[in-house]
Amino acid sequence: MKRSKSERQKLLKEKIEKTPFITDEQLANYFSVSIQTIRLDRMELSIPELRERIKNVATNQWNETVKALPLEEVIGEVIDLELDRRAISILDINKDLVFSRNKIARGHHLFAQANSLAVALINDELALTAKADIRFTRQVKEGERVVAKAMVEGNQKGLTKVKVNSFVGNEKVFTGIFHMYRSTDKGEDNHEISN
Numbered sequence: 172m173k174r175s176k177s178e179r180q181k182l183l184k185e186k187i188e189k190t191p192f193i194t195d196e197q198l199a200n201y202f203s204v205s206i207q208t209i210r211l212d213r214m215e216l217s218i219p220e221l222r223e224r225i226k227n228v229a230t231n232q233w234n235e236t237v238k239a240l241p242l243e244e245v246i247g248e249v250i251d252l253e254l255d256r257r258a259i260s261i262l263d264i265n266k267d268l269v270f271s272r273n274k275i276a277r278g279h280h281l282f283a284q285a286n287s288l289a290v291a292l293i294n295d296e297l298a299l300t301a302k303a304d305i306r307f308t309r310q311v312k313e314g315e316r317v318v319a320k321a322m323v324e325g326n327q328k329g330l331t332k333v334k335v336n337s338f339v340g341n342e343k344v345f346t347g348i349f350h351m352y353r354s355t356d357k358g359e360d361n362h363e364i365s366n
Contacts, residue, residue: 254294
């Protein structure tokens with residue numbers, strides 16, 4: 172269905188407000204127009220490109236300072252963070268992250284995204300991975316976007332248990348349980364770690 176420019180731009184603005192991390196390519200497919208048309212629409216509406224939107228959302232969503240790891244050292248773009256509770260990052264799989272032969276992402280990049288997110292989540296000057304139980308549930312290919320969601324599940328005797336699930340769309344591609352050492356003992360809470 173062909174829409175007028177003003178109607179398309181109105182819908183485009185609403186779509187980006189609902190899903191701020193949607194790419195220009197996804198928008199072009201959604202509206203059945205060229206990527207160039209989407210870029211022109213965004214410029215006319217003063218909507219920044221995806222990378223800028225991610226940074227804006229990240230800046231607006233947390234006021235706390237990450238202690239254990241500088242944000243620029245986290246693998247992927249952190250888009251949400253609440254220290255000692257939860258965090259989300261996005262990693263776009265480009266040609267540098269895949270095997271040239273089959274265009275499948277190297278597993279250590281998915282692990283690094285999840286592990287660095289678990290470290291950044293810890294509200295402590297020192298956070299190290301003491302143990303990790305990981306599982307890859309499907310291959311990730313070049314061009315796909317991996318969204319990692321980390322959640323603290325408990326503290327016990329200097330260790331914090333962080334669960335990270337990574338998704339492409341709604342499909343889980345990786346899961347990991349990270350037992351994080353921290354320099355200050357959070358003590359035991361009502362979410363005791365269980366193996």
